[in-house]
Amino acid sequence: MERRFDEELKHLKERLVGMAGMAEQSIGRAIKALVDRQAALAQAVIQDDVAINQLEVEIEDTCLGLLARYQPEAKDLRFIAMIFKIVNDLERVGDQAVNVSERTLDLLKEPLLKPLIDIPKMAVLAQQMLKDALDAFVNQDAELARAICRRDDEVDHLNDQVYHELLVYMTQDPKTITRAVDLILIGRHLERIADHATNIAEDVYYLVRGHTIKHRLAGE
């Protein structure tokens, strides 16, 4: 019974990591579609989100099934509850990648406003934060988790920079307004992805250390 449970838990963890990989890939493809102006790739991100959504439902069901059948205690219980939360964040990361792709399809109707520098940088940071958050979870690494929470500020800072730069464009040339607003919204979506990675990292910290850093680091 014990061994069977461990195997199922291991399998669950693998599926979670697989889902995280899909979410990371969605971010990467959404940004590639934006930078390389590939409408078909943006469309693909939107279509492929169905698979991420499906995985959320499946993994949640698996979590509930494990709880019902094995009634795990303490650490295992919290571990499963944590997976239950992480899939929710991952599903929303997928949604944000879809939002980026929708804005990209809008943007591709008009010529390029400006070469994109900070937005791809934000995407790489957010993607790496998500990857590290999952690594922190898999390896139960509280220090990595804490470090991720701090990196959120960097993404926020880039987002502010993107925002202010685009305000200048709009003010100087009203013809840039719709594109600039689309890019501001894309910045927001990437910032939200970093927030989800931070949520996961906060939860990992809590799981490992038993006390929360949630809603606290912000004030540090």
Add this chain to the structure above:
Amino acid sequence: MERRFDEELKHLKERLVGMAGMAEQSIGRAIKALVDRQAALAQAVIQDDVAINQLEVEIEDTCLGLLARYQPEAKDLRFIAMIFKIVNDLERVGDQAVNVSERTLDLLKEPLLKPLIDIPKMAVLAQQMLKDALDAFVNQDAELARAICRRDDEVDHLNDQVYHELLVYMTQDPKTITRAVDLILIGRHLERIADHATNIAEDVYYLVRGHTIKHRLAGE
């Protein structure tokens, strides 16, 4: 034991409803601050969010405690798992109200751009969706839950309207740009609140009916 469990579950449900009331109130106050141009009220929304965040952590712990001590099965297990998810949505609703308030504080530095009509309308709709989603949960009302998911389109439609109207302002007068972008972002935050209410409603439907309408109604 059974009776004790029922009592604790009832108490947990009451706290969840209390938390939902706080989240609803935050939306209401955030919009009142915007419409009546009250900076102090916007500040209060930001400060009071701490209490909502705290409740999330507490209710999650209570859920895990109940699972560990009583190892409930089937329906009760899913009910508690559902509360675990709902508090997460409510916490994010609180965050969105904070975001609205931050944009409001920005907006109050400049004169009123235009009388606000659609944004308060969106806020009322989102607030009501959230209230109904919690009612659907408490009363296990699948039909109410399904109806809420459909109302999400109305909020999305208003948000598009807000967006297009503000684009016109910006294009005609660059001096309105920062304010218009703030209002566009506020529209987005309200749309996100309606999405959280929809998430809750989808989960309630699943809990009651045993199959999901998630990621499906959108295409209906």
